Amino acid sequence: MSPSSVWNENEQILHSLKDDILVTNVDGIILKVSEVTGKIYGVDSESLIGKSVYDLEAQGLFSPILTPMVVKENKKITFVQTTNKGKKLLVTGIPVYNENGVLYRVVSYSHDITELVKYKDFLMNMEEEMERVKSELGHLRNKQLHDAGIIANSEEMKKVISTALQLSEVDVNALILGESGVGKSLLAKFIHNKSHRKSGPFIEVNCGAIPDSLFEAELFGYEAGAFTGANQKGKRGLIELSNGGTLFLDEIGELSLPHQVKVLKVIQEKQFYRVGGTKPIHVDFRLISATNKDLSQAISEKLFREDLYFRLNVVPVTIPPLRKRTEDIVPLIHLLLQKFGEKYNRERKLDEAVIHHLLHYQWKGNVRELINIMERLVVISPSTLITVEQLPEHIKETLPATTSNLTDSQNLKEMIEETEKQILLNARKRYKTTVRMAEALGISQPSIVRKMKKYQII
Structure with missing residues (x-):
């Protein structure tokens, strides 16, 4: 079989393929293209032969170009390319070596993934919408539970x-x-x-x-x-x-x-x-x-x-039991504080040290005991701010479990900050987002962000 007939056979095989196939030398000059290539880029395939991919990129036919990436990395490369028609192509470039093992040609082929990208964007938007609806349903459910x-x-x-x-x-x-x-x-x-x-x-x-x-x-x-x-x-x-x-x-x-x-x-x-x-x-x-x-x-x-x-x-x-669901304690405290504040017409707030003690108390009487304590604090507190002094002795005398890791030189403020930091770290691991953390801990999202900055929690 003559070289000419072999060459024609290869050409027929190349053009029979329904994929975009393009062959360049190491300098980026196009040597061969399939018929589909021109249709994808909106030009005649034959007009591409002999042209530089660098010039075609400059003209906006496609971007980025593959040849220099394959030449530089000397390996198979795959990435997404955008055409002048706005199409998205998944392009793969393969290095071809001569008989001496030297990089000789770059063969690339692509698949039109424009619709897939659209579907991906659609799905992402749907996921965001579903997350929003899920969040709203969660807020509604929490409100119903709260009520x-x-x-x-x-x-x-x-x-x-x-x-x-x-x-x-x-x-x-x-x-x-x-x-x-x-x-x-x-x-x-x-x-x-x-x-x-x-x-x-x-x-x-x-x-x-x-x-x-x-x-x-x-x-x-x-x-x-x-x-x-x-x-x-x-x-x-x-x-x-x-x-x-x-x-x-x-x-x-x-x-x-x-x-x-x-x-x-x-x-x-x-x-x-x-x-x-x-x-x-x-x-x-x-x-x-x-x-x-x-x-x-x-x-x-x-x-x-x-x-x-x-x-x-x-x-x-x-x-x-309440001691095994500590994430519910702070929201319960705020719910009860509001409830008894309205019942007795007394606006009351809790000092952070009080919350610290209540968080680490074992609550053998569970929610019923917490209700009892919160009602007592609202009634007996002489001022708007409820302090540790108003807590029952058996709660004040309870040493938080975390203090065993603290030094004797730490004062109460430092102990509270250390405990607060640990709570935020644990919440960060479990809930990932500041919105979820805020919901779980019963405080606002800006407060979560501010406290995380304070303790340098990333």
Whole structure:
């Protein structure tokens, strides 16, 4: 086969390709192009042969140019190039060596990614819009939680609220678990108010507060003349009052075994008899229970019925203690400060040292104890600024865990600053943005920025 026929065959192969292919020497002079190349740049392909890519760049045909990059790096190069028609091309340049291993030619090929770039920009805009909407929904949800008296900045409480919202959509039995004072009844009301039963009654029964002798009469009601001293017209019980709404059995672990049997029967049959009555009363209620006891242990000790436990514990929700969700403490403090300030018509602010002590206190009584302390501080503080002197002794005497790492020479102001810096560092690692940090810590975003500059946190 003659060189001429081989050459023609190569030309045919080159032009049969549907991609932009361009060959230059090391000086940037174009030696070969495919037919598609001219169409991409809006010129005749043949007119490009013999021209310099440097001159074509100067004329604005495309930018940047590939040849000098490949020559300089002596390796395969890929980047995005823009044409005079505004197209975006993903261009790849490959070095070609002669028989002596010297760089001889540069072959480049490209793919039009204009539409992909548009899609990318569109997706980025969509992501920004979705983030904005997500942020607005987050603010709206936080406002709704705030109005309900619930703070959920910590990841632990966010999971609790997420589960509660799912529970509100269906009438499944729920068991709320957690230490005394964590807000079990508040969460039960939240579930009720988010459910389709929100227009119905929310009846709360403290199982540990009703004397055994009155339990049946209070829970089931009684007929006229059922016993000595009974109301002559009879009385509707708490279960009957919950019809169409939610029955919340708080401290369910305090029920005696005989009363557990009666409660189990009502849950199973959704009907009961009043004390002294012979006619069954049908009820439609959604059941939520709560306890601070370990019911599994109570079952093993024969103090709680296993069949009742399984009826109650269809979906368990555990509220973590306040000491394990420290991100919620500062927002709770500000919420309570505002609440009691309005209640007693007293504007009060907290000294930073007070917040420092409250943050490091263990809160064995959880949110209930914090509510008690904040109300006390608002009432007894003689001035607008609440200082450490107004704190109860058992809180003032509690040494923060972080002070073990501080030197004896540090004064209170330095200790507070060190603690504040650590809190900001931890928040920075978890939330990444100053907006999220501000939401989590319950202060404004400019305050976060100012404090980060103060402590040189990048």
